[in-house]
Amino acid sequence: MVNGPGSHAEPFLALLRELGITFATGVPCSSLKDVFVRLEREPADRYVPAVREDAALGFAAGAWLGGRKAAVFMQNSGLGVCVNSLAQLHVHYGIPCLLVVSWRGYGGKDAPEHLVSAGVMFKILDALEIAHETLEPERMDAQVRALAARMESERRPVALVVPPGVFE
């Protein structure tokens, strides 16, 4: 695989398209910027820039109720904002959704507020029983396919955790 700017974002978004995940929304993170620069080129019914992460979950739920499959992109700080919406909307109603969550605070090297978010990220996902994979670029295809299959078969949200450097 060619290394360099956007080298993983392009095949990742192509894979989502192949899997029928045609609705994207979320709140940007610098660790996801190669994805967002591409999402911003999408038409307005395929990418909605959200004011907050929980509103993004609402858009994604509506898109699924309207017959589509959705992905929600956010920084791990946004996961805290989403707890109630994930519990009472996606988990309760059985609404599939691919969460793509950046891992700020990775390796303990980041601004102090990110270290706090990093410390609770997996606990939040596990508490909500949200299956998650930490993205490894060389295994991306298999990881994303497995998560997408699981969110459909179990009708639950699933999460792909993205370490720094993959999409930036």
Next chain:
Amino acid sequence: MKRWDAIAALRPLLGDALVVACNGMIGRDLWATGDRPQHFYMIGSMGLASSIGLGLALSRPKRRVVVLDGDGNVLMNLGGLANVAAARPPNLTHVVLDNGTHASTGDQKTISKGVALEEIARVAGYRTVHRCIEGEDVAVAARALFSAGGPAMLLVEVEPGNQAKPPRVGIDARDLALRFREAATS
């Protein structure tokens, strides 16, 4: 006007619209008027009815989407209202039943008295807004809004208080979501 009387007056005007009702008493009032597969009763996730309505309206552009919302819900997610305004879905009608209280937790006051939610919507970019004041015919106002270009907001002033024994939504959440999705895509 009572909230449930306003909802009963709106009910025959919905046609085959996809309806998202917010949590609390509004969903229960809608359920009491008679269930149908095109109703999504949001239980919990307070604030998100308009956001669900936006994702739905963008995904089913040929269907009319009606959000039955309350002042407490709109205030909790004012940013979501900005997202609706920015996306400008022409098929979305946002009905806000404003009683100035959180009805399902004991009628505690919201801050909507003195905060004109329909004006916030208009300035944000909703195409059409209307405040239906006490004594005005809600059905006439709703017909006008439903035929106007969206996103449109109809704010209906209603009295605080609840029905004596409002029924709870009597359908499993997972079943409800699937039933609604089938109604939305058929």
